[in-house]
């Protein structure tokens with residue numbers, strides 16, 4: 001079955017910075033979507049900040065299996081209502097892949113519930129990613145380590161909750177290390193944070209990075225939960241008990257009250 005993916009891009013620095021515009025003339029989101037579409041089982045489209053509802057209407061999100069998110073300069077411009085809408089879809093089983101500086105997006109911070117801070121340095125230094133979970137599906141087909149000649153440094157401590165799995169750890173020329181590939185579960189949704197992707201470097205043209213993004217799409221896809229929808233837990237009244245019980249003690253709620261079943 002085809003996996004429907006949306007690659008969401010903030011699409012700001014592509015328009016305002018010459019280097020970024022030259023590296024990604026159609027935007028990073030288009031470059032990433034093109035890489036995903038090389039996989040015949042993935043159908044990737046794009047959405048950007050500038051579109052109405054940021055290109056993420058309720059109807060469109062409901063048809064989406066995996067959403068990619070790249071953002072840096074305009075986190076505050078993302079509508080809170082759209083963020084909440086995405087989070088509800090994640091709880092209902094939509095996969096979410098957060099890239100690079102999306103660590104400071106409203107979306108990621110809301111899902112993590114922690115500051116999501118880190119050290120950083122923009123010096124075009126070499127990054128070496130070590131695969132720390134070689135049997136993980138996101139690491140499928142990768143060597144035991146690979147390098148990006150130019151990257152921004154992100155350094156620990158990274159103030160996120162302890163992940164379910166750490167798939168990559170990065171080393172930087174300046175000496176810092178960083179947990180670069182982290183998995184989480186939020187509701188029924190599979191969430192993956194992947195560190196590389198600074199916009200002034202050609203990271204999304206790298207074959208190993210493309211492999212990770214394709215693998216992450218398959219890993220985050222969760223069709224079974226997606227069909228079941230969000231878990232609802234309404235009041236379970238005394239006439240629904242499995243073993244007879246006698247109602248006793250004071251009660252705040254009365255039969256017939258709104259919301260009472």
Ligand code: ZN
Pocket residue numbers: 072100101152197198199
């Ligand atoms: Zn960056």
